Each structure stands twice: as structure tokens, then as C-alpha cells.
Amino acid sequence: MTKNTFQVVLFFAMLTIGMTSCKKTLELTPQDSFGSGNFWKNEAQISGFMQGMHTQFRGNMFQFLRLGEMRGGGFTTAEIFPVSLNEVPLILQNLEENSSGVGNWGGFYGAILQLNLFIQETEASKILTQAKKSYFLGQAYAMRAYYYFHLLRTYGGVPLRLEPEVPNGITDPVALRKARATEAEVLAAVKSDADKAVASFGAAATANKAQWNPMAALMLKGEIYLWSAKVYNTTADLATAKAALNAVTGFTLRPNFADVFSYANKKNSEIIFALSYSFAEAEMPSVSTFTYDLPGLAGGFYADSLASGAFISTNPDPLNIGQTNAQQIIQRYRYSFELFKSYDNADRRKLATFYDFYKVTKTGAPPYKVLARNTVLRKFLGTIDQNKRYFSDDWPIYREAERLLMLAEIVNAEGGDPTVYIKQIRDRAFGGAANDKVPFVNRTKDANELFIFAERSKEFVFEGKRWYDARRMKFGTDPLAFISPSHPYGVLNKATHAYRLLWPIEPAIWTNDPLVNQTPGYVTSKPK
Amino acid sequence: MAHKEKFLQGTSDWLSLLKLRGSWGKNGNIGGIGLYELQGGYSTTGRYENIIGFSLGGIPNPKLRWEKTNTVEAAIEYGLLKNRITGSIGVYNRITNDKIANVLLPNSTGVSSIRTNNGSMQNKGFEADMVVKVIQNKDWEIRLGTNIAWNKNKILKLPFNGNENNRQGGTQIYDPATGKIIWVGGLQEGREPGELFGYVMEGLIRDAKDLADYNKVDLAAGQVQLNAAAGRPLISQKLLTQRGLNPNQWWTTSLGDVRWRDIDKNDTIDFRDRVFMGRTIPRWTGGFNLSLGWKGLQLFARMDYALGFVQMDFRQLWAMGSMQGEFNGTNFVKDSWTPENPNAKFPTYMNQDQQLKKNYDRYSNMFLVSSNYLCFRELTLSYAVPQTLLKRAKIEGLTLMVTGQNLGYISNKMLKLPERTGEQDGAYTIPTQLVFSANLTF
Numbered sequence: 001m002t003k004n005t006f007q008v009v010l011f012f013a014m015l016t017i018g019m020t021s022c023k024k025t026l027e028l029t030p031q032d033s034f035g036s037g038n039f040w041k042n043e044a045q046i047s048g049f050m051q052g053m054h055t056q057f058r059g060n061m062f063q064f065l066r067l068g069e070m071r072g073g074g075f076t077t078a079e080i081f082p083v084s085l086n087e088v089p090l091i092l093q094n095l096e097e098n099s100s101g102v103g104n105w106g107g108f109y110g111a112i113l114q115l116n117l118f119i120q121e122t123e124a125s126k127i128l129t130q131a132k133k134s135y136f137l138g139q140a141y142a143m144r145a146y147y148y149f150h151l152l153r154t155y156g157g158v159p160l161r162l163e164p165e166v167p168n169g170i171t172d173p174v175a176l177r178k179a180r181a182t183e184a185e186v187l188a189a190v191k192s193d194a195d196k197a198v199a200s201f202g203a204a205a206t207a208n209k210a211q212w213n214p215m216a217a218l219m220l221k222g223e224i225y226l227w228s229a230k231v232y233n234t235t236a237d238l239a240t241a242k243a244a245l246n247a248v249t250g251f252t253l254r255p256n257f258a259d260v261f262s263y264a265n266k267k268n269s270e271i272i273f274a275l276s277y278s279f280a281e282a283e284m285p286s287v288s289t290f291t292y293d294l295p296g297l298a299g300g301f302y303a304d305s306l307a308s309g310a311f312i313s314t315n316p317d318p319l320n321i322g323q324t325n326a327q328q329i330i331q332r333y334r335y336s337f338e339l340f341k342s343y344d345n346a347d348r349r350k351l352a353t354f355y356d357f358y359k360v361t362k363t364g365a366p367p368y369k370v371l372a373r374n375t376v377l378r379k380f381l382g383t384i385d386q387n388k389r390y391f392s393d394d395w396p397i398y399r400e401a402e403r404l405l406m407l408a409e410i411v412n413a414e415g416g417d418p419t420v421y422i423k424q425i426r427d428r429a430f431g432g433a434a435n436d437k438v439p440f441v442n443r444t445k446d447a448n449e450l451f452i453f454a455e456r457s458k459e460f461v462f463e464g465k466r467w468y469d470a471r472r473m474k475f476g477t478d479p480l481a482f483i484s485p486s487h488p489y490g491v492l493n494k495a496t497h498a499y500r501l502l503w504p505i506e507p508a509i510w511t512n513d514p515l516v517n518q519t520p521g522y523v524t525s526k527p528k
Numbered sequence: 529m530a531h532k533e534k535f536l537q538g539t540s541d542w543l544s545l546l547k548l549r550g551s552w553g554k555n556g557n558i559g560g561i562g563l564y565e566l567q568g569g570y571s572t573t574g575r576y577e578n579i580i581g582f583s584l585g586g587i588p589n590p591k592l593r594w595e596k597t598n599t600v601e602a603a604i605e606y607g608l609l610k611n612r613i614t615g616s617i618g619v620y621n622r623i624t625n626d627k628i629a630n631v632l633l634p635n636s637t638g639v640s641s642i643r644t645n646n647g648s649m650q651n652k653g654f655e656a657d658m659v660v661k662v663i664q665n666k667d668w669e670i671r672l673g674t675n676i677a678w679n680k681n682k683i684l685k686l687p688f689n690g691n692e693n694n695r696q697g698g699t700q701i702y703d704p705a706t707g708k709i710i711w712v713g714g715l716q717e718g719r720e721p722g723e724l725f726g727y728v729m730e731g732l733i734r735d736a737k738d739l740a741d742y743n744k745v746d747l748a749a750g751q752v753q754l755n756a757a758a759g760r761p762l763i764s765q766k767l768l769t770q771r772g773l774n775p776n777q778w779w780t781t782s783l784g785d786v787r788w789r790d791i792d793k794n795d796t797i798d799f800r801d802r803v804f805m806g807r808t809i810p811r812w813t814g815g816f817n818l819s820l821g822w823k824g825l826q827l828f829a830r831m832d833y834a835l836g837f838v839q840m841d842f843r844q845l846w847a848m849g850s851m852q853g854e855f856n857g858t859n860f861v862k863d864s865w866t867p868e869n870p871n872a873k874f875p876t877y878m879n880q881d882q883q884l885k886k887n888y889d890r891y892s893n894m895f896l897v898s899s900n901y902l903c904f905r906e907l908t909l910s911y912a913v914p915q916t917l918l919k920r921a922k923i924e925g926l927t928l929m930v931t932g933q934n935l936g937y938i939s940n941k942m943l944k945l946p947e948r949t950g951e952q953d954g955a956y957t958i959p960t961q962l963v964f965s966a967n968l969t970f
Binding site: 082114158176178278 | 582691
């Protein structure tokens with residue numbers, strides 16, 4: 001290169017630098033990563049985002065379970081092993097501002113932000129075919145309704161955010177404050193999202209039962225309207241719920257209860273929507289903490305309360321879950337023995353759901369004194385791969401059994417006879433009507449309600465339903481969650497603790513956002 | 529070179545150097561911002577059914593401005609007695625505007641915090657150092673060095689948010705001076721960042737008399753969470769009797785429990801009864817060094833210190849509260865209350881303290897302790913082998929050295945690493961090292 005050419009090149013180089021360096025803000029899009037400037041540009045990104053939201057949704061599984069079931073009265077806080085149990089205040093209903101059970105609104109607003117962004121971008125997107133766009137939006141609206149439905153049932157009124165404010169450039173913490181909407185407003189938003197989901201899916205066929213799908217959206221709509229009808233006495237919503245559930249078609253009960261959850265039988269005919277786990281990808285969180293403490297189990301427990309055999313062996317352990325390289329098994333949560341006892345011995349769900357064992361003083365003549373009765377979870381134990389336990393069963397969000405039991409509840413609320421629905425559940429559970437010695441008989445509305453509640457309690461252990469059931473289902477005009485002489489299911493004193501039907505928020509929430517008030521009824525240190 | 533000025537002419541027998549230095553500087557900073565952070569980013573999530581997903585990971589903030597720092601500094605460099613004593617004294621005042629910080633957003637936004645320009649902070653202090661050549665002659669050389677720094681941070685301004693002092697975060701306590709509940713901690717205009725608050729252990733309930741006298745209901749302990757007593761809050765027997773409460777609904781204080789200080793004197797221990805425990809940022813830092821030479825033999829020692837800050841080793845608390853049950857306690861367990869050891873420093877050692885009375889499991893002066901320390905950082909002994917011995921081996925120079933590093937601290941015994949500040953978890957100490965070395969020159 002001659003000296004002259006070099007000077008010319010240098011001149012142009014300087015000129016170029018001079019011309020490009022005057023921009024006030026940086027507006028380049030990175031070439032090697034997805035920034036906000038180059039996302040939402042093709043279908044792969046949009047479907048990838050939907051995939052990511054399902055990963056996140058699955059990540060909330062244990063929170064769904066906690067909110068839906070732990071306060072439902074099926075848990076005990078008495079230890080059998082020398083291992084302390086978790087979340088005792090919550091299980092005992094001892095919730096206060098400084099012991100709020102869960103924090104940060106259950107952690108759901110992070111997911112809601114992603115959904116709000118997805119809905120905004122996908123609604124505006126021009127790169128998708130109409131069919132794909134509608135399906136994606138159906139999924140997103142259903143998922144958002146599901147999160148807000150949990151928030152509604154947990155907190156009543158919550159801040160209602162339906163747009164992605166922060167990604168849209170609002171970053172001022174003051175401008176972002178938002179008070180809790182009323183319970184009615186949240187309910188209206190939840191209904192609206194469920195309606196939009198169903199409408200958006202239209203007549204589309206289910207693409208994948210491990211994701212939100214048209215049938216799952218109808219189930220959700222049914223559940224929301226049933227809640228609305230019974231908790232807020234909007235009786236007209238019963239018909240809407242019933243119509244939605246009747247539109248869910250094509251599913252059948254598996255003949256054998258245990259098969260519904262078996263690893264080999266994922267996405268079976270009973271599953272409407274289940275979160276997908278697999279040994280190669282992810283294990284269901286915390287199942288292993290509903291089992292036994294292996295050192296505690298060693299020496300001293302019998303497989304029956306008569307102590308007829310030898311001590312239970314722990315090598316291998318009775319459920320074959322104690323491999324040293326698998327997730328640590330322990331008993332941090334314990335279902336009450338009363339729940340186990342409530343199953344008829346001929347009910348196949350009993351031993352498909354629980355494994356029971358006993359500590360007995362084997363001296364003198366039988367019957368011996370029973371010191372401890374323990375049950376651990378046998379449902380959802382997953383699979384063995386290469387001699388290692390993986391707790392990787394799928395977790396049903398909706399399945400046919402729930403459709404039938406919701407329809408039973410609706411028909412009962414309408415004053416009809418729910419036998420046809422309950423009988424299907426019972427017959428499957430008992431392996432044929434002949435084995436069911438005390439089948440359902442249609443009686444009063446309250447008696448039927450209690451029967452359906454008991455049936456749901458046995459059917460949906462570890463599926464996150466019982467607390468919501470106790471709030472929705474009623475004896476007379478009171479929810480079953482209230483302690484009553486008429487049934488054994490109550491957990492709250494209506495006169496003194498009715499406010500605890502809803503959960504408190506922790507002080508950090510109103511410290512960050514002074515517009516947010518404590519849930520009504522709870523003592524708060526928030527300044528007026 | 530002020531010592532050469534006319535008006536200082538008469539001082540030359542003791543003042544050998546005097547230099548005045550002053551500076552003002554302004555610079556911009558975008559410290560710590562990741563490459564694509566401000567554009568917002570879509571990152572991958574875990575797989576679902578074997579397919580990778582995406583989600584919005586980083587939130588874009590196109591409005592972020594430079595952080596600007598104004599620094600004013602003034603210093604004197606001096607030499608006394610023919611530079612036998614040299615050193616400097618300086619002061620600085622640094623004001624950072626548009627400070628880039630992570631600011632908490634309302635929880636319902638779905639974003640916990642965002643990096644934004646968050647007001648102004650002042651950082652001022654003074655620094656001094658001095659070297660004294662105590663002896664310097666043909667065989668001997670003794671030098672002493674020392675340095676010291678004092679620093680204070682103050683928040684000058686925060687974006688308006690309607691709170692008093694535009695406070696961000698924080699917690700509430702009772703203020704005995706005004707008799708009101710006030711907000712402390714977090715970030716507040718006019719206050720220092722990094723202030724910590726906790727309960728005050730006045731002592732233990734050591735004997736029957738202490739037990740009979742203690743009249744508190746301890747709401748800070750929450751509710752007992754074990755078995756039969758589950759759900760019951762904690763109260764002293766005296767108050768239980770006085771108020772005629774149902775003993776089946778309460779759990780009573782017993783021997784070996786802590787007597788907590790009741791700041792607002794309402795017989796109730798709760799969040800209001802916390803007090804200022806200290807800061808996370810040291811006020812004073814500095815060090816000493818000594819070098820001592822005699823012919824080819826040289827000894828060098830170095831120490832450093834920091835004063836005026838607190839630290840809590842959470843793992844110590846966790847072990848003393850026996851929070852997992854299957855691990856051994858620390859040595860302090862021997863100093864916990866038992867009927868045979870009523871004068872112990874710590875309350876009863878009991879399994880699952882966090883589920884019971886929370887004697888250990890709370891922020892208190894039991895574990896939030898002063899982190900002041902003096903560290904014996906280095907001691908080196910070296911010997912330069914005389915040239916006369918080396919010449920025959922055709923070696924230019926040979927120095928033999930032995931160095932000890934991190935030899936120990938004078939500090940609170942509850943802290944293993946006093947250099948850390950604020951809430952910390954147990955850690956391995958910096959290893960003490962003994963290094964032998966030889967330096968050969970050909």
C-alpha cells in the first residue's frame with residue numbers, strides 16, 4: 001500500500017467514525033443475542049417463548065400445590081420421625097403479617113409479566129397464520145387466567161396487571177405502584193381471560209396435552225364459573241360452568257386408578273392437561289419430602305398395626321426410593337392418618353395413594369399397643385432408570401375425574417341428582433360396582449356436598465385441590481373450611497378467624513408499594 | 529514545593545519538604561453494567577419436553593444516564609527532619625450524582641428491581657500516612673510506617689417517592705426519643721446506607737428470681753411450631769398470671785431463656801424493640817508496617833485493621849440454634865445455660881430453636897457483633913548472603929527468605945473472617961501460609 005492510498009483510507013475511516021458517533025442513544029441490536037430489538041420476529045421465537053412460559057409454569061407446580069391443598073385439613077404437623085416438618089404455621093392456619101405462609105404474591109407476577117408481554121406482542125404480530133396466532137393466544141389467556149385465579153383464591157383482591165409496564169419502558173417505582181383491585185374486579189378479569197382463551201381456541205384440536213390446550217381452557221372456565229357461582233353466589237354461573245365442562249369431550253377414566261399417574265402411561269386417556277416431567281429432564285419438586293426418613297424407618301416399624309410380620313426392611317426400602325444417588329427422601333410433610341383411614345379397604349385408591357406403617361410395642365398378648373401410625377405418599381413416585389429413582393411422573397392440572405366431580409357438584413347445586421357422575425368415580429375406584437359396599441345415594445344437598453368433598457379428598461391427594469374445595473364447597477351457606485358440628489372438615493373458627501380464608505401479605509410488599517394494603521382482618525404494622 | 533517559599537525560610541532545619549496538592553475531578557461511570565443489559569434480553573429457560581424455551585430475562589432501561597462523580601481532594605505532603613519523617617494528609621469529598629443502583633420495584637410488576645439512576649451519594653473522608661526512619665546507618669535500618677483512613681457515606685438525594693426522606697425499603701422500630709414508630713434502614717436521604725437493626729439481649733433468665741420477675745410476651749418469637757405446643761405464642765409466667773390468660777393457649781418462658789430488652793416498655797417484645805446495631809461499612813481502616821534491618825538480615829512486619837462496623841456469622845447462629853439437629857454445635861455450646869452452668873453467656877442449647885422460642889434465631893446483639901479487627905498479615909525474615917561468600921560460587925546475589933502470611937487476628941471470637949461485613953455465612957478462613965524462598969541472581 002502506498003503512502004497516498006493509506007492516507008485516503010485513513011481519511012474515509014475518520015469520516016465514517018465522525019459520522020456515526022453522533023447518535024445520542026445506543027440503538028444497535030446485538031447480533032449474537034436476543035435483545036428486545038430483535039425478538040418477536042419469527043414463529044420459532046414466539047413458540048419458543050410459549051415453551052419457556054410452560055417451563056416456568058411447571059416451576060410453579062409446588063406453589064400451586066401449596067396454595068391449593070396445604071391448608072385443606074389433610075395434613076398433620078405431628079412428627080413421627082426425628083425430623084421436623086415444614087411449613088407448620090401455614091398447615092395450622094397460623095397466618096399473620098409476619099408469618100404469611102408464602103411471600104411475594106406467591107411469586108406469580110414474574111410469570112404474569114411474561115404472559116402480558118407475550119399477549120401484547122402476539123396480538124400485534126403479523127407474521128403468524130391466524131390459526132397459529134389464535135392457538136398461542138388461547139394458551140396465553142388460559143395460563144394468565146389460571147395464575148390470577150390462584151391469586152384470587154389466595155388473596156382476594158390483588159393488583160391487576162394486564163400489560164407489561166416495565167418492559168414497555170415504565171421504570172419509575174412511583175409510577176408503577178398499584179393498589180389491590182377489588183375481589184370482584186379480579187374475578188371479572190379471570191372470567192374475561194378464560195372466555196377469551198376459549199373463544200381464541202375456537203374449534204381447534206388439542207396439539208399437546210402437556211401444554212395449555214382447548215380442552216384445558218374449557219375445564220378452567222368451568223372451574224372459575226363454578227367458583228364464582230358458589231363462593232360469590234352468582235347462581236347463573238352454574239349454567240356457564242356446566243356448559244363449559246360438557247364441551248370437554250373425548251376423555252375416559254382409566255379402569256385402574258394407579259394407571260392414571262404411572263410413568264409408563266403419560267398422556268393417557270384420562271389426562272386433559274398435565275405438566276410434563278421426565279427422568280432425563282426434570283423431577284417433580286418435593287415429592288421426596290412426602291416420603292419416609294430412611295434412618296428413622298430402620299428398625300422399629302411394622303407393615304401392619306398387628307405387628308404380624310418382622311420389622312420393615314430398609315435395604316431395599318419398601319417403596320424402593322432410597323437409592324443414595326437419587327433425591328434425598330425424607331418426611332417434611334405428612335398427610336394425616338385420618339385421611340388414610342377415611343378410605344374403604346376395598347377402595348383401590350387407598351394403597352395407590354399411600355403407604356402405611358406402624359410402631360408397635362410387641363409385648364404381652366395381642367392386640368399390641370400401637371405407638372405411631374404413619375402414612376407416606378405412594379402416588380407420584382416416578383420411575384426407576386438405571387437403578388436410580390426419578391420422581392418424574394406427570395402432574396395433572398385437569399383430568400376426566402375432576403370433570404365428572406365438578407359436574408356432580410354443579411348438578412347438586414342445581415338441586416339435581418349427581419349419582420351418574422359420582423358412580424363412575426366410585427366404580428373405577430373400587431374396581432367395579434360390586435365391590436362398593438356403600439355406594440353413593442342421592443340425599444339432601446348438604447349430605448351430597450359432603451360426600452362429593454370426601455370423594456374429591458380421596459381422589460386428588462397431592463393434586464392441589466383440597467383447600468380450594470373446602471373454600472368452595474358448602475354446608476348450608478358456610479364453606480366447609482369453617483369449623484362446624486355438622487361435619488369434620490372445618491379448619492377455621494368462623495367467629496374469630498373468618499378473615500383467614502384469605503392469606504396475608506408480608507410487610508415487604510407494602511414497604512415497596514405503599515398503595516397496597518394488608519388483606520382485610522389481619523393486624524398490620526403498616527402506617528395509616 | 530512550599531518549603532522553598534520565602535516565608536518558610538527559617539524552618540529548613542526541621543521542615544525538609546512541604547507540598548500542597550489540590551484537585552477537582554469529574555468523571556462518568558457505568559460500573560457493572562453487562563454487555564447487553566440495557567437493551568433487555570431474551571434468555572433461554574430450561575427445557576420443557578426436551579425443547580428449549582425463551583423468556584424475557586433482562587429488562588431494558590433505555591433511559592439510564594451516566595453516573596457522574598465530582599471529587600474534590602486536598603492534601604499536604606511533608607518531610608520533617610531531613611526527611612526522616614515523611615508522609616501525607618489528605619481529605620476528599622466525592623459526590624456521586626445519578627448513582628447507578630438497583631432499585632426495588634413494586635412486587636406486582638413482576639420485576640424485583642431495575643438498574644436505574646438513584647439519586648446522589650456523598651462519600652467523604654480523610655487519609656493519612658507516615659513513614660518514620662527511626663535509625664538509618666551503615667549497619668542498622670529501622671523504618672516504621674503507618675496509614676489510616678476515615679470514611680463516611682451519606683445519601684444526599686433520592687428520587688421523589690412520597691415517603692419521608694424519599695425512603696426506599698427499610699423497616700420500622702420504636703424511637704424512645706420521640707415515642708413514635710419510625711422508619712429506619714433501607715435508603716433514606718440524610719442517612720448512611722448499610723445500617724443494621726436488631727433485638728437486644730439484656731441477659732439470661734438465670735434463676736428462679738429472674739424467671740419470676742420477667743414479664744414479657746414475646747411476639748418476636750412467633751408461635752411455637754412443634755407438636756403439642758404448636759401454634760402457641762411465648763409469654764412469661766408472671767404476665768400470664770397477671771393477665772389471667774389460659775395457659776393452654778400459651779407457651780411459657782423458662783430458665784435459660786433470653787431476657788430481651790423492651791424498648792417501648794409495653795411488656796411486649798416485637799419488631800418495635802429493635803435498635804441500631806451498627807453499620808456494614810467500616811469507619812476506620814488502616815495499617816502498620818515495620819521494617820528492621822541489620823546488615824544483611826531484615827525483618828518486615830505488616831498489620832492492618834478496620835474499625836466501626838458489625839458482622840453476623842449466620843452459620844454460628846444456625847449451629848447454636850441447632851437448626852438442623854444432626855450437626856455438632858460450635859465451642860460456644862459449652863458456654864450455654866444449664867442448671868449447672870447458670871452464669872453462661874448463651875441461652876439454653878436446644879434442638880430446633882427456630883421452631884421454639886427463637887432465643888438464637890433472631891437478629892440480635894448476640895450474633896451481630898463488632899467486627900473491629902487487627903490482622904497480623906505478614907511477617908518476613910530475609911537474609912542476604914554476603915558477597916564474599918558468593919564470589920567463589922560465581923553467584924551475584926543470594927537472598928534467603930521465610931514469610932508467614934495471615935498469622936492471626938485480634939477480633940471478636942465469633943467471627944472467623946472479620947474482614948467481611950454485614951450478614952455473612954460461615955467460611956473457610958484465609959489460610960495461614962509459611963513460605964520459604966531463595967532469590968538467586970547470577
